[in-house]
Amino acid sequence: MHNVDVIGIACASFSPSCGELSSSSYAIAVEAMKVMTKIIGGLVILMLLTCIGLAMAMFAKERENVPVTTLTEEPDVSEEFLNEPIRPIPLRVRLDKRKVELGNKLFHDSLLSQDGKISCATCHSLAMGGVDRKTQSIGINDTAGGINAPTVLNASLNFVQFWDGRAPTLEEQISGPVTNPKEMGSNWDEVLSKLSRSPDYKTQFSKIYEDGITEHNIKDSIATFERSLYTPNSRFDQYLRGNRSAITQEEKEGYAAFKQLGCTTCHQGMGVGGNMFQPFGVMGNYFADRGNITKADYGRYNVTQQEADRYKFKVPSLRNVDLTAPYFHDGSATTLDEAVRVMAKYQLGIQLDERKAGSIVKFLKTLTGEMRSGE
């Protein structure tokens, strides 16, 4: 363009007649070319901007869709056990590692509690089967909770959370302990402001989530971590997958008794329980016999206010049951043997003999799996 311009000027100054004749049309041509250049430049910029915008939108969408595989895939079961009421836990679950890592940190961080002394792991110790092995958990200010802490292991297999099933998802469950005055006694504003003061959390959250530290993102990461707390490859699962020697003959007998006595009417599925509600005391009045009925004993009634739901509880998963004593929502059974007997009496309406109870306990101990972090 510059070159042309100079020539144009030279032309105009060189010969007036030439300038008169052609420099006007020449100037128009030069002007037109300038305008065209501008237009094309504008178009190119517009296109670039559009491309960038589209790419960003796509990228943003991509970030949202981190694939999360739940434990609901059909596990690989040996053909002969296809019709068993119990199914093995999948060996692998795909989870966002960053979220698991962040959730792990949050799970063990007492920042989430009001006095900064209690973390999720306080009551759900991963080293102790995801429980605290106390009848009732101790929250902030040494306050005893009203109920026995259920294990966090395989919590993702539960169809609802809490003994009374008041939380339909792991995410929704998290608010419970955090805001329960007897547990962590905090609230989300407090938690958010505490976490926002930590540069570590700030960078970690902003790496994963566009909007940084939010209630939703905290729940999302903790729930993702909890989904990683599944325990596959228990000896019984190995058996179901076709390893017939994975469990002993006695344990096999225990399993047979477990089925035969009707335990599997409730303790079935992948979680060996955790997928239905059942009244505590179908064949006998457990609470009348125990006495000292508390509000926590009302169970699902507290959620639905339906008389039919009184004393109904989520049937707990029996996975890793050997590790999670004491048992029942009230932590009244300190040993597995005791728990099995209570169950037989009040749920099945039968009196178990020593041998059967023992073999069932032996079977239940085969349900202890391996801890896996999310992969």
Next chain:
Amino acid sequence: MTSRWAGAGVLLLLIVAIASIATVISRQFFGLDEHSRYSTAIRSMGERSEALNANILRLRFGFINHYDPLVEDLKQIKALQVELENVPPFIQIPEELRKVVANHRQVLAELEATLEELKTTNATLNNSLRFFPERASEFAREMQKQGNSALAGELNDLVRRVLLFNIGAPDVTIESFAEPLERLISASRDDRAGQELRTLGVHAQAIINAKPGVDKATRNLLSSRLHDLNNRLLATYSSAYDHETKKDRIYRLCLIPVTIVLLLSLALVFSKLRKSRDESRRLNTHLEERIRERTGELERKNLSLKAEIQERQRAEAELKAFSEQLEQRNRELKATQNQLVQAQKLEAVGQLAAGIAHEINTPTQFIGDNVRFLQGAFEDLQQVLPHCRQLLAEARNGGISPNRIAETEAAFRKADLEFLSEETPQAIMQTLDGIERIAKIVMAMKDFSHPGTKEFVPTDINRAIETTMTVTRNEWKFVAHLELDFDKTLPPVLVLPGEFNQVILNLVVNASHAIGARIKDSGTKGVIRISTRLVDEHCVIQVKDTGGGIPEAIRHRIFDPFFTTKEIGKGTGQGLTISRNVVVEKHGGSLEFESVTGESTIFIVKLPLMGKQEPCIAR
């Protein structure tokens, strides 16, 4: 300028077009995205509810023995419900759809509750069904062995009827169990058998209690409105989507002309761009040619110009030399001219000399005559004087002799005293007059032949003319009468006196000659009339003669040098040329003439009162 506006217009058009295309595309794009999500959700919901129903039946008939499929189905259905709550944004009027979705949510909640009830009651039922028939039959056989066949029969009957009840036999009612069960439980003793019977009774009761609940729950679940609602949802959404699609089609139709315009304008832009590029390329090559051409031309011109400049310089030098020469000539000419003026003056004087001599001669003659007369008269008087002295002496002595008186009287008579006293004053007068005339002529000659001062002198024009007339008197007095008509108020005029006199002399001499040539020896006389006037700060002198005018043919030549009509020896042809030079060039005035052929000629001299002035040159 126009191209700039055109460019701006095209740009605007492009932006509008791109914006509208982007709008429609994004709308369509996200619309499709959302549509596929939502319609998939509805379809999946339908499939899942079908699957749930199938699984319920499977469960009911014992094909599956755990609740995971039901839980999974419900979980998926609930997730899909969340999806359905999120109505696509491109549905313009989503209220109806939302209503259906809300209805769906409510039905789903009912379904969930029913499903939980089914799971719970089904577990109880299954548990007792697994336990009761087997254990009851076993216990009946035991009783049979112990001989209690009545109880055994009763138990077997109960088992049979409970199982019939379980498969929904119409004749087995709940009421029919009340009495035997009551009996069974109440009749139980406290021993092992009694306990066994109580347990069996509880289980049978559990079956009888649970069975209707399970059936009802199953019925309710299978007849759930979920499926219908799903169909309604699909229909509602489809119609809403069709509506939007129609709208989209209209958008797309609208987009076609926009696209065409866009393409056209793009094509226009490109063709213009191409054209202007070609044009500029062409211009460039053309320009280069032109420049080459012009440069060559210029060089040639330059060379010729250089030659021309050299030529001019040479010419200029020549011209300079020539002009110097010319100036020299001019100077020479001027000197010559001055000499010529002087010479002409002398020539005029020479010409006049004879006349002047005559003019002087005439008074000299009668001065001589009169002086001689006075000489005689004085001699006569001297004759008388002794008589007068004697008379005086006798008178003093006192007696005058009569002789004396007589002698004296005789002397008086002889001397003719009367005559003398009469003639003598006249003679003296005439003598004085003649002397005066000579003095006048001499004075005029002196005035006239004044060598001419180089300075302008305030001059009495009237007197100057009179002088000239005196000098030339001999020229005109024989041929013409002189009429002088002077303006007595004429102020002195700044002139070169000598040269002015010469002008008037020339005019008067020419007039005299003209008249003289006309009258010849006819004895008549013409008229020379000289007048002076003051007109507009100018002194105007008119010299009129009745010399018959100037012939038409020569009027334009009369001021030419050496042009004359006079016979050889009488004129040199310089008079009018010099007169004009004097009046116009030296005095800044004008010399014109009016002539009537056969009649008269008037020469008009016009002189500025204040002598030569710059404007006069300009004029």
